Amino acid sequence: MAELFTVGEFAKLTHLSVKTLHHYHEAGLLEPASVDPVTGYRRYSADQLAAAQLARRLRDVRMPLAQVRDVLSAPDPAAREAGIAAHLDRLRQDLAGTAAAVASLQALLVAGPPTASAVLRDAAATACVLLSDDVGRDAIGPWCAQAYPRLFGAAGKLGVPPSGAGGALYSGGWFEDGGGTVTAYLPLDLDPGAVATAAAVPGRVTVGVLPAQRLAVLEHRGPFDDLDLTYARLGRHVLRHGTGTDGPLREVYLISPADTDDPTALLTEVCWPVKENA
Amino acid sequence: MAELFTVGEFAKLTHLSVKTLHHYHEAGLLEPASVDPVTGYRRYSADQLAAAQLARRLRDVRMPLAQVRDVLSAPDPAAREAGIAAHLDRLRQDLAGTAAAVASLQALLVAGPPTASAVLRDAAATACVLLSDDVGRDAIGPWCAQAYPRLFGAAGKLGVPPSGAGGALYSGGWFEDGGGTVTAYLPLDLDPGAVATAAAVPGRVTVGVLPAQRLAVLEHRGPFDDLDLTYARLGRHVLRHGTGTDGPLREVYLISPADTDDPTALLTEVCWPVKENA
């Protein structure tokens, strides 16, 4: 007859627990070859051993169940291997992130927080190309990576050279809420008063003016993961003196990931808006 | 006055979300410097910034909250750094495990399952030193690592040389239920009938006899993580012919981690108990 195994037997054969097999059934990931309509008994076929073996290995490399399901039901081997390769790539990025986090931890233990001092600056109104989006905390890196090329492209099409480093505004409760509206900008060598006459820009990039603002500024050198140390130094004093405003926080990327592959070489200005009479 | 910040301000300073700070308060991990008894408003002090910065980095390296709490409340810097070092060590092991899982996945994709054939063997009754415990699936490696030295030590104290490689019995539904009773054994060069006269052994190690049993045996070469492939090949045929019994599954560690650091050099006999008339 057909080679059918009970859950318990199939569990022994695959080293997946019975509970896990139940879960995979319910998740539509590994459906038994047949289910007895009266008793509900699951029966697995020998043909399903290979799928179970693959599923176990995909879970061992932390692939989410939904993706495992997609891989197992892939229409052809090429699609299957593409799904696996994509996940292994995410795994590599994750690993790099963990290594960076270990380095950040050890740097904090060895060196302690940085000790530079903030300066006040009156930022003038500035014509810019702008790109705004609702971005979560964990998506900010990739979002910026696609935003600035688009802004540079837009500036090029306008025929107006950038007049300085790109930056971004983090509005409202971006850090408190784990995300929100981010506006990436690139300053243009253009009279702010002339902006209304600028040509429309393709995509969602727009041309606008950053308003004049008084800012407390502190330079941050090193990876973005350590920006909290600089925010603490800068914001602590601004808040202590009660001079902070609820305007968006601003970052200026003087040396950005586009300029260097060395995270310790990154240079970022952190700008906290303060009252005019500060 | 004291430098006290609201949750929102403290979130901006630390890049922890307000919800996370609530959670850390409830978890007793980072209690606000003061809580308004009437409004419930949390107030954080500037002194708490360092703890928040450390907590964020510990979470970034996936330290569980309970351990973060222990580290933050450590009595002295030495205890704190010991806690951190212990976790970084677990992280390294985890990483090695993931690397092994990637290798296992890629080997499966490239080579497919192995194709050796099983043989029948009548194992005679054997005198052994034995060590039994309730062990979970994920704890089996470390458990074996401490079990076999103890068994060798016991054999030495008895003055009886081992008569072969060590093995283990995985009883009942060990693989189906994700754990259960495991019995590690080391065969002794001793008449099984003489066992009752053997001296008591210190610790929880005992002297006993493995009963005679007919086994279907298949050799497994390579890491333990790939044992499921061999179990599938072996058990599939045993179950297909309906000759399996519900006795414990047995593994014999011909080349064990004590003998080599190369996982691909490991050699294990997988033994499935079968009926006497098989």
Next chain:
DNA sequence: TTGCTCCTCACGTCACGTGAGGTGGC
């Protein structure tokens, strides 16, 4: 008939995120 296996709820775990619904401070 006795165990053993199988079944289905329902709830727990972990570290938060996501609203809902309501209140305090400038």
Next chain:
DNA sequence: TTGCTCCTCACGTCACGTGAGGTGGC
């Protein structure tokens, strides 16, 4: 007074594990 921030439930997420309580098959 209007927003804005703050508060507390209560529930969702993810991949199962852990019983509870009950039934089918040899």
